[in-house]
Amino acid sequence: MTASILDAMHAAGLAPHKALELREDGKLTRYRVQGDKAGSRNGWAVVYSHPIHSGAFGSWKTGATHTWRETTSKTQTPAERAELQRQLKAMRAARDAERDKVQAEARARAAKLWGRARPATNMHPYLQRKGVGAYGIRQMRELLLIPARDSHGDLQTLQFIGEDGAKRFLSGGRIAGCYCPIGRPVDSLLICEGYATGATLYAATGRAVAVCFSAGNLQPVARALRMKFPRLRLILCADNDQKTPGNPGLTHATQAARAVGGFVAVPRFDGGTHA
Structure with a gap:
């Protein structure tokens, strides 16, 4: 059997x-x-x-x-x-x-590690290479610790990013509907996949950002944030995975925006193409 x-x-x-x-x-x-x-x-x-x-x-x-x-x-x-x-x-x-x-x-493991870690600085090799700052994240030895919080602000798990950009999550932690917040929302909130993208958006616009960690988590996070902020303008900042079949970044961002009455933003580069 x-x-x-x-x-x-x-x-x-x-x-x-x-x-x-x-x-x-x-x-x-x-x-x-x-x-x-x-x-x-x-x-x-x-x-x-x-x-x-x-x-x-x-x-x-x-x-x-x-x-x-x-x-x-x-x-x-x-x-x-x-x-x-x-x-x-x-x-x-x-x-x-x-x-x-x-x-x-x-x-419990995430809380213990978070408590032992020190605030990250902009000098971490990954942040230097990406040209972004350390916003509300911490560091333990060579690893960056990116917090994944629920809509109540409770720490659920951690993402670890190494100096070479390798990423992994704390085993067993909840990711669905959780995000890393950057800044405080006023009239709008940007929602994106990765930390480097979120830090770039925050530095460029001054608007609060929710980092969802993956395309598949865009809609769960967007729904959670819509419940928390019913009047905010939610803007899904898509990764345009145009070289990947089905373009999951843009597809998931579009679906998430439709689910919460939000907007989709896609970066435009020279030549009028998206990425």
């Missing part, structure tokens, strides 16, 4: 990094997804054996969730269908409880 759900995990791009034995008792199993960094356990799976083999799996890193059940020609009784629905609810509850636990642990 477990071979079948493992096949489904492979097909969904959530294959375990190494051989994984799944319990069939409805208990959640955490695992490292193939391709994730060493030491991480972003993958999760829950499996039941009765009334039919079924389960669910996903990734807290990507937010993906999938359900699976064995193929059978047997007609299910009303009681069996009711049991499957109960199990599905239990799977979701187990997933959410474990996610909340993992995120709480990450919040």
